[in-house]
Amino acid sequence: MRSRSRSKRAVLAAGVVVLLVIWLRMLPTIASSPRHRAIGEQLDRAGVDAGALFYTDHPRFWRANTPQASPEEVSDPPPDFAAPALGSGV
Secondary structure (H helix, E strand, O other), X not given: OHHHHHHHHHHHHHHHHHHHHHHHHHHHHHHOOHHHHXXXXXXXXXXXXXXXXXXXXXXXXXXXXXXXXXXXXXXXXXXXXXXXXXXXXX
């Protein structure tokens, strides 16, 4: 019975180590990559608050990331704008 308890603890410890490596090493590396910084700068230029929850639902995000978007098209949506719900297939 003790070996089963030890193996569960070993699996738990390994899982914690994996999460720590991801959180403390991989995520900071990704965040400092040039591609990630460029995306953040693009969101700033589009006026999207990247710290906001579900910022990709903001219409300016999609308009700014459309190849044919002009500065005039990247503006506030009309007041009656309703973003499609997630999973709606739209």
